[in-house]
Amino acid sequence: MAGLGTSKGPLYVGFDLGTTNSAASVFDGHEVKVVRNSAGGALTPSVVRIDGKGRTTIGQRALRFADKDPANTHREFKRLMGTAQTLAFPDAGVSKSPQELGAMVLGALRKDIEDVIGVLPERAVISVPALFELPQSSATSEAAKLAGFEQVELLQEPIASALAAGWSDNDPGAWLVYDLGGGTFDVSLLETRDGLLRVVAHDGDNFLGGRDFDRALMAWALDQIDARGQTIDRSKDAGELGRLRLAAEQAKIELSRANEVELLLDEPLVLGGQEYEVDLQLDRNILDQVCMPLVDRTLTVCERLLRSQGMRPDQLSRVVLVGGPSVMPMVRHKVAESLATDIAEGFDPMTLVAQGASLYAATAGLDGRPAASKPKSDPDAAKLWCQFPPVTADINPHVVGKVEGGAVAIASIQLDRVDSSGTATWHSPVAEVDAEGAFVLDTELVPHKVNRFLIAAKDEAGKAVATDPAEITVVHGVTIGDPPLSRSIGVA
Structure with a gap:
């Protein structure tokens, strides 16, 4: 990783x-x-x-x-x-x-x-x-x-x-x-x-759920012991029955790959002071009948x-x-x-x-990294307002923005799409910033990926200008309609 x-x-x-x-x-x-x-x-x-x-x-x-x-x-x-x-x-x-x-x-x-x-x-x-x-x-x-x-x-x-x-x-x-x-x-x-x-x-x-399958299989195993003429008191010894249930669960899992397994306990099952050997042959047909x-x-x-x-x-x-x-x-x-x-x-x-x-x-844009591990913004950077779909099925969504402040006037802006190593893999056409500070940028998304774009701004002399934000992220994929249970918690 x-x-x-x-x-x-x-x-x-x-x-x-x-x-x-x-x-x-x-x-x-x-x-x-x-x-x-x-x-x-x-x-x-x-x-x-x-x-x-x-x-x-x-x-x-x-x-x-x-x-x-x-x-x-x-x-x-x-x-x-x-x-x-x-x-x-x-x-x-x-x-x-x-x-x-x-x-x-x-x-x-x-x-x-x-x-x-x-x-x-x-x-x-x-x-x-x-x-x-x-x-x-x-x-x-x-x-x-x-x-x-x-x-x-x-x-x-x-x-x-x-x-x-x-x-x-x-x-x-x-x-x-x-x-x-x-x-x-x-x-x-x-x-x-x-x-x-x-x-x-x-x-x-x-x-x-699956635990009910395990209990049904455990009940089948106890029925097989009863059929030997050994009557079992199933109301006692939860720990021992727990051993049998775990064995039943393991047998169920093994039958996903094999046609026949043993439902086996290494030590006798002790219920009500009586010992019972558990060594049963179990195949998929029996499992199917029990769980159907x-x-x-x-x-x-x-x-x-x-x-x-x-x-x-x-x-x-x-x-x-x-x-x-x-x-x-x-x-x-x-x-x-x-x-x-x-x-x-x-x-x-x-x-x-x-x-x-x-x-x-x-x-949801929920970056799990601690704040200390994220890149710090430049306090002198030009402030940008950007509007774009955070998640979209469109390959070429637009980014609409406006320069809202900064010590240096921005003349043009471009987006550089970068991969996980930070290497640029695509550059947008250069967009000029109008007299009101507005701009529109084209994008090209890699399908079914989170697309990270670095913002490259320049002044009239062609010198790079730092911006805040310095980058934007657009996810290409299905959008969740009315996301349920989107409840956040925070620590004050």
């Missing part, structure tokens, strides 16, 4: 704060990158553990204790955002709110960006489910503030997904974003027209959404799948079959939301 976040250009940061896993992405105006954590992974488990000595672990390290020490290890707290519920860590004698735990995960992702890029971001975009109401959204903003961010904007997850999937495609049409996450299911109908991307409607279930009712529930929501808009599935131009469970072959097949629409290919469903969030940060 060399070059990202340097003083030569902006750094746009996006986060997917997920129920099960979270991810961070950065965009420098030219390339989107998913930031890997200290363990080398693109995903950070949304898990927090606080031990008896008050030590906090987050992510993959905390996940290792989910079955060994469930009382002091918490996950899926995103489902509780916006509620008054707190989660106890009894060994440490403390309780934390869901937003405090969310802040810990965001803080870990923020630190990953600093470790990889060398910049600790202060501004970012964070995605939230489409069905989040004001309390959940406000709790997410609070989590960001606790994590040390000066300013954040919230963006609905389907908008983020569609923006990432459609950044380089301005073709008109209706989209369906099918987002099956770890704890929630969202489906959104979007429309692209004349370079404008907007959410038409959305539906979903805040309590249906849950997939059918998601499709019922999809069909309900389309009916509410008077649409048929064959009117969709594409379906974008998001979330870990959507990787399951059965899910992909059932969605394509039920909606009679091709699945958009070539996208990582696990990181698409984070990538879209970083792209949206660019369209």
